[in-house]
Amino acid sequence: MLDKRQRALQMLGLARRAGKLITGEEGVLKKVRAQKVQIVFVASDGSEGTKKKFIDKCKSYQININCDFTHQELSLAIGANRTVLAIDDLGFSKKIMMLLS
Structure with a gap:
C-alpha cells in the first residue's frame, strides 16, 4: 500500500x-502573479533564493505552497x-492537499 506522500507524487504525474x-x-x-494556480511545489533542496522567492510570492497572493519534496522526488514524479x-486545476x-494534510 502506498503512503500518502507517494500518492501525492502520483497525482503530480497524473x-x-x-x-x-x-x-x-x-x-x-x-x-502565480496572475493567480491562476492553486498550489506551488518547490523542491526542499532547491536554492534558498528560489525557495524564498516563491514562499514570499505565494504568501502575498495567498496561494498554497509545499516544500516537502526533494528535487529528485518531484522530477521522478x-x-x-x-x-x-504548480497545479492550475x-x-x-x-486531492493533493488532502493527501498531504
Missing part, C-alpha cells in the same frame, strides 16, 4: 499527463528535471 501542471520557475511565477511546479489541488 496532473502533468492531464495538462494541468505548470513547470519551471518563470512559467510558475507568471501563473513528473518525468522531467524540475525544481518548481482545483480538483487535483484539493
Whole structure:
C-alpha cells in the first residue's frame, strides 16, 4: 500500500499527463502573479533564493505552497528535471492537499 506522500507524487504525474501542471520557475511565477494556480511545489533542496522567492510570492497572493519534496522526488514524479511546479486545476489541488494534510 502506498503512503500518502507517494500518492501525492502520483497525482503530480497524473496532473502533468492531464495538462494541468505548470513547470519551471518563470512559467510558475507568471501563473502565480496572475493567480491562476492553486498550489506551488518547490523542491526542499532547491536554492534558498528560489525557495524564498516563491514562499514570499505565494504568501502575498495567498496561494498554497509545499516544500516537502526533494528535487529528485518531484522530477521522478513528473518525468522531467524540475525544481518548481504548480497545479492550475482545483480538483487535483484539493486531492493533493488532502493527501498531504
